[in-house]
Amino acid sequence: MHTDPLLSIQNLKTYFQVRGDVLKAVDDVSLTIRQGETLGLVGESGCGKSVTAATIMGLIPMPPGFIAGGAIRFEGQDLLKTAESRMRRIRGSKISMIFQEPMTSLNPVFTVGEQVAEVVRLHENLPEKEIQERVIESFRLVKIPAPTARIREYPHQMSGGMRQRVMIAMALACHPRLMIADEPTTALDVTIQAQILELMNSLKRETGASILFITHDLGVIAEMAQTVAVMYTGKVMEEADVKTLFATPRHPYTIGLMRSIPIVGRGKQQRKLSTIPGSVPSLFNLPQGCLFHERCPEKWQACEQEPPPMIELGQGHRVRCYKYA
């Protein structure tokens, strides 16, 4: 499955100016999402995954944010150089976004149907009747039961799972090429979480849209993604297709993350859950050299001096670690 890239991010640098300091939230990140593919972006809180998403959408508040370099190519144009008026037409129609908190992402004073209709109205010049049909169609697509009645409900009348379905319906309403899902299931119960993930997978198959799936949950990534990028303090540490990454993780950070997943099992071989020692360094005070060296169990001398380059291991497996140089 090697089709053309739909979105390619090259050496993106999104920085923030905070009290005289420059905070490198996203530093030299390159990612590629192909047609119909899901790219999983994993990392701990504050690693820059949401900022990456916001940069793609052009939603970084400037100031304090600024783009220090890089390019985001989408359908032949560089989104970073696209005028705001054009970006507005792309947002919500060609690239849409699903948020983490279905409880607060819907406007409490409008019916859910009205909110989905609003998105369609913004992007397509259709008669009101067709807009309503489109809304009902997208509610059907996300498997909301009794859509004709449900569109008249207010967000507070719906459960979290239903609201997230509405958010997905909203994201789908204009047939996007790319959906950015920023931790779409983190706020949901596990059972609902599984339903939503399955829904997103089947929608991806039906619509052929690509997904940028952001999460901190490696288990969810295994369900969803074809390619995975692991981020740490604003940099991509390792990138590979999902099978390779789970079978042969290379970066000590990725290995550490995998070990921190609790395994439910019986028998004596059950090991104690391991953790990564230390904590994520503050973006205000990043270490010299490799950003992970302070917590790394396998660090070398070089790690403390120069940041390692991205090293190609073949078949799209890339890792930012001296071990493989």
Add this chain to the structure above:
Amino acid sequence: MTDRAATKTSTWTRITDPEDRHPFFDQVEKLFQNKTGVAGLIIITVFTLAAILAPLISPHDPVENALYDQLKPPVWQSGGSAKNLLGTDDLGRDMLSRLIYGARISLTLGVVSVGIALVFGSFLGAIAGYKKGWLDNVIMRFMDIVLAFPHILLAIVIVAYLGPGLRNAMMAIGIINIPRFARIVRASVMDEYEKDYVTAARAAGARDLRIIFSAIFPNCMAPIIVQASLGFGAAILDAAGLSFLGLGAQPPTPEWGAMIAEGRAMILRAWWVMTFPGIAILLAVLGFNLLGDGLRDALDPRLRD
């Protein structure tokens, strides 16, 4: 999962069914549980009805002179008669009729001046709260300057410039109340701005003005409604003050403040000429303030249980 949405039938069930109804009705119910709020609502309803039905219920023409009936006391005092229940003023005009027509003027004036303040104040406040930065600074510092003037003094300045008269008084009162609305709207827009649905609206490709006025603004209605209600009372009071000073309603208009000014000279001989309009102002302002407080209790999410 059973689908209760499908079983929903009439508007009435949407109002009465506590599971399904719109939060608006919860707030109405909450307002009705508030005794002082209801008292305010009753007072205002009475005044409103009086204003609407003025030609039907007032016993006399409010501006018709009756020189034989000058300064008749109210009916319960010796010398009073059932013809003029609340007595007459120095030109023999029926006090009760003048008060009833005065309700018309005061309510119109409240609607117009609060309307002016609300429209301009909300617009400026919403822009300031959403855009932040220098625009916010320019707008709000200007509002601070307006607020720095004593209320009535600024109104006098504006009326002196525009010329005396009821219409200009309404405009002046509207203008001096703009900063109150601007401040409240700015604060609640700033609150709402942080919420995810605003980011979601931006991510959906909406432009700024649309986000402010069609997504955020409806969520700021609660404090605006409260302020409008309180502002109504304040506007009536300010207008009465301007009219008392001769800058608002001109004779023979039966405006309450103007009536107090006319009755001032004969307070010792005929107390009723000045007292009844005073009571009318008191009750109207009290009514709006009670309702405003009741609405605040019903609408403020922090006071919700």
